[in-house]
Amino acid sequence: MYNLHLSTEQLEIRDTIRDFVTREIKPVALKTERLEICDRRLPMQLIDQASQMGLRTLALSEDRGGAGADHLTCCIVTEELAAGDADVAAVLSTTAWLGHLLFDHAMNDAQRERFLLKFVSDDRFHLAFAKYEAQTDTRLGVNYHRPAPADVALETIAVKTASGEWIINGVKDYVANAPIAALFAVVVEIPGQLVPKVLLVPADAPGLTVRAHEKPWPHGCGGDVTFKDCPVPAGNLLGDDAAALLACVDIPGDGTPLFPALNLGIGRAAYEAALDYAHLRVQGGRPLIEHQAIGTKLAEIAIRLEVARASVWQAAWASDHPEAIADDSLPDLPLQAVAQIFTSEMMVKATKDAAEIFGAMGVMRDMPLQKYIHDARVCQHSGNGNSDAKLRLAEVIARFRRPAHAPMAIAGE
């Protein structure tokens, strides 16, 4: 039965994080230097604290040392964190979800043996998925509802040496978490093999260098990763389906709806700030909220937040209950994409309206409103953007099946 009555555990973790955000994250996030959108150094101390609370290993199964949180719980946590600081939320949700996919699904026992203890015990052990390459166009675009041309080969190549070791050469562009990751999952082309494979590469592997992006657009932190004759033990190769499994991590709209959950947190931060201000600020002889124009605006922001959250939670609940799609209780559509597109469009409107309530203060860099707008725009233009996401959704609605001989230029699709 479709049920969004949160469990005691879910309510507890939500309130714990809400409290952590109020006490620890907000005071840092609202400092002037943190509001500068062009200088977003990560507050590592907060990320460490969050790790100590178990948020870095949130989605890892309980018997492996994590919290075993389901999709819905992860979305709730991500929204709460993002209401404090979108970058903190992005870093932690990336590591937490990758941790679940890698350690609970993609790794074999020997691989877990080598990496799990470090992952669970080290607060600075973050994870990154290196897939994109600058020359690879992942947009659907002109290939909408057409048999696309054959896949463009990856330029990051892994070659097996006589001793069985892999040698990687190539460059991955925009890798989320790259500057802080301890372990990379790297999509590589292996000559002679049909589909791309994934290799586990520790950050300290010889020949691996990370160049952090100075002014990144996406949330969190990111960078280019270069592999130059980088040796990796034979045992670091993940199974054949790993590339497809992990692909959902950084394509908004696939897998778990963490991106729209983060986006919701940004909208909520703007809403709460505007609501407080509307109670405090007096113009026209009464608090702003007592004016119809402002009351209506706040009502519209609240509607956008609630309806967007319903779409995010429905998508998360559906991921937790695949049987609900199997028996036609929910439509067989990429509900995450629906939530992603709708939420990102609504949150840009919501943050702009919230800022307008602040008048001139809404455009000041030492005030958070302009940053919430920026953060919402980042979500709207993550991945390949909403126009491309709508084309993908349209193909699903049209029940279009791309011929097998002409795969899209996207690993795992």
Added chain:
Amino acid sequence: MDFSLSNEQRSWQMLARKFADEEIRPISLERDAIPIARETWTWDIIKKGSKLGFRTMAVPKKYGGQETDFVTQALVMTELAKADSAISKAFSQNWKWSHLISAACTDEQKERFLKPFVTDDTFVLGKGITEPGAGSDNRMPPTDDPKPGLRLKAERHGDEWILNGEKAFIANAPVGKLFFVDARTDPTVPLKQGITMFLVPSDTPGFRIGKVFNKSGWRFYQNGEMIFENARVPHANVVGEVNGAVRKTGGAGGDTTGGDLFGDLELSANALGICDDACESALRYGKTARQGGQALFAQQHVQLKINRMYMMTEALRSFVLRVAWEHDRKIHSCNAGLAMNYSCDVVQEVTELYMDIRGADGGHMDPHTDKVVRDSFIWSHLAGDSVSRMKVTRRIIN
């Protein structure tokens, strides 16, 4: 009906386009990227533009200005804003207040202030209305309550007025040489009956500039705090009558004369320049950027976005030029205000569509795209907020 421009209007437009292309656009992104608010300004561009007449073009010829008509002013603002909206505003802010000098100052005041303004390339004007506790209250003050609205106090002592209080967000404050300042001279009556406007030179004793506001858009354009600590202003600097700022000069909350009505046209003409920039940039990108072996423009969703951008921009252009034309014929209407409100909706949608077309390619947003979107958000609190819309509605009703 005749939509053609005169030779003079055309030549000003061409001069502005050339100046924008050769001088403004090359420095636009670099000034925008400077992180410290008070360092984004450069006198070099102001001096160059001033020598071409872009600082003084609203001043009547008999005082040494160019006396251009409103249509010309709209055309020039649009051309300058197409290269940089904030730099265009830095020039046109002077026109706004030179309209006010012409309309409201005595001959003696014009002699003292308009002459040095015209001859000095670095003479910039501003006007102080807004205060930390009074923004909307100045623009739409309650008519039955003396408390809301600006609090800057002016008390008369013989031939001088003593001013105490502060102003916030004042445009050109950090760089201006002369300011119009609205102050309370009768705190016992509602705002509109109790304020007086003063001419305050920047070297007035007891007057200084505080912080420079660090804005997310319009980075070049300087907004600052004004602090008055027993600032002494001669009675000869009162504009119009004591307690008559609104009645005589279109001061805070007023909407009857040049300064305010020009301001509405100014914001819509400036927005039009941003829209022109976004449209041309989108078209250029659509033709040159490629996806799947074809120009981006080949895709239907890109064509539809570019269509909407041009449609809204051309509608705005028609509205802006009609308002300018009506101003030149002294036709009273609500159109200036409506065009201003409309320009907020248009400039934001058009620049956001441009950002959609560009996308965050490879995890980066193109700095120019980011800038026009940030600049456009300034309209939300100046031109498109509920107070400015309701204020215009009141003009429709009355």
